[in-house]
Amino acid sequence: MYKSYFVSAIIAAAGMSNRMGSKINKQFIHIDSKPILAHAIEKFETDRFVDEIVVVCREEEIEYCRREIVKKYGFKKVMKIVKGGKERQDSVYNGLMALDKKCDMVLIHDGARPFVKVESIEAGIKGVEENGACIIGVPVKDTIKLIKDECIIENTPDRRFIWAAQTPQCFFYDIIMKAYRQAVEDQFIGTDDGMLVERLGYKVKMIMGDYNNIKITTPEDLIIAESIVKEKDFIYMKNLIFRTR
Ligand SMILES: Nc1ccn([C@@H]2O[C@H](COP(=O)(O)OP(=O)(O)OP(=O)(O)O)[C@@H](O)[C@H]2O)c(=O)n1
Ligand SMILES: C[C@](O)(CO)[C@H](O)COP(=O)(O)O
Numbered sequence: 001m002y003k004s005y006f007v008s009a010i011i012a013a014a015g016m017s018n019r020m021g022s023k024i025n026k027q028f029i030h031i032d033s034k035p036i037l038a039h040a041i042e043k044f045e046t047d048r049f050v051d052e053i054v055v056v057c058r059e060e061e062i063e064y065c066r067r068e069i070v071k072k073y074g075f076k077k078v079m080k081i082v083k084g085g086k087e088r089q090d091s092v093y094n095g096l097m098a099l100d101k102k103c104d105m106v107l108i109h110d111g112a113r114p115f116v117k118v119e120s121i122e123a124g125i126k127g128v129e130e131n132g133a134c135i136i137g138v139p140v141k142d143t144i145k146l147i148k149d150e151c152i153i154e155n156t157p158d159r160r161f162i163w164a165a166q167t168p169q170c171f172f173y174d175i176i177m178k179a180y181r182q183a184v185e186d187q188f189i190g191t192d193d194g195m196l197v198e199r200l201g202y203k204v205k206m207i208m209g210d211y212n213n214i215k216i217t218t219p220e221d222l223i224i225a226e227s228i229v230k231e232k233d234f235i236y237m238k239n240l241i242f243r244t245r
Helices: 036-046 059-071 088-097 118-131 173-186 193-198 219-229 231-241
Strands: 007-013 050-057 078-083 105-110 133-139 153-155 163-172 205-208
Touching (some): 007 036, 036 105, 036 118, 050 088, 059 078, 078 088, 088 173, 105 173, 118 133, 118 205, 163 173, 173 193, 219 231
Parallel strands (some): 007 050, 007 105
16 A cells, blocks of 8 residues: 555445345355355454454344454454345445544455455455545356347357446445445435445446455355355376366
8 A cells, every 4th residue: 555544344234135035144054164244254353454444234233243243253343233214225335334534545345255265355455545445346257148028139249348246345435425326315325335336427447356245145145155165186187187288
């Protein structure tokens, strides 16, 4: 970082886990003997530039989160746990309202993405310094089809220009606050934070992330997650199997 900024992270963990269909909120499911949410928070706790973390949970899960995640894993940078709202966007807005007054830069992350790398967090911080607004993502690997009624294909966009958005999504505080306030005023609901900033005309930079930074959404993602945990064995195998450059 060129300058010393006060960097805040918001971890959104107040969803309903409908697509997971689990009895408990998916963020409390264990992967590699640790809750998904603890994996996610840990990366921001470890990052040297992050000053505070605000976790957003369902109201009835705040005490559980405080006890079983924040206290148990000793997260010192988690300053507040606040209640979420109906949509992800409502939850993030509650998180924004709870940030320290000193905040200069905001990193918004899904509690359901346990494998974010510290390198991606730092790439996000650098991206904000250089562009004001950026999100982490990866180029899609499949061909994407736009469909209309009855699943008839409307067109096939050029894959070179299509990236899948991940988190963290990172912004200067003033920009993201303006974007969220405007969205509330316009009753606009987006599916990520970048959209709210784009619609105000700001340039939002896409920064190369990591294919392992998956969002745990459906039960099969848990199987993929377990194999990501075993990546060390995979790297060993990879060296045996694949060509080196
Ligand atoms: N009202 C909401 C909805 C979502 N999220 C969070 O936003 C992230 C991305 O959402 P998603 O994976 O869609 O989670 P859920 O909304 O829980 O999933 P579903 O749509 O299957 O219920 C998750 O970490 C989720 O906890 C949130 O904080 N508040
Ligand atoms: C923010 C996000 O994770 C970027 O991929 C995603 O858009 C969240 O959407 P969801 O509908 O809550 O899964």
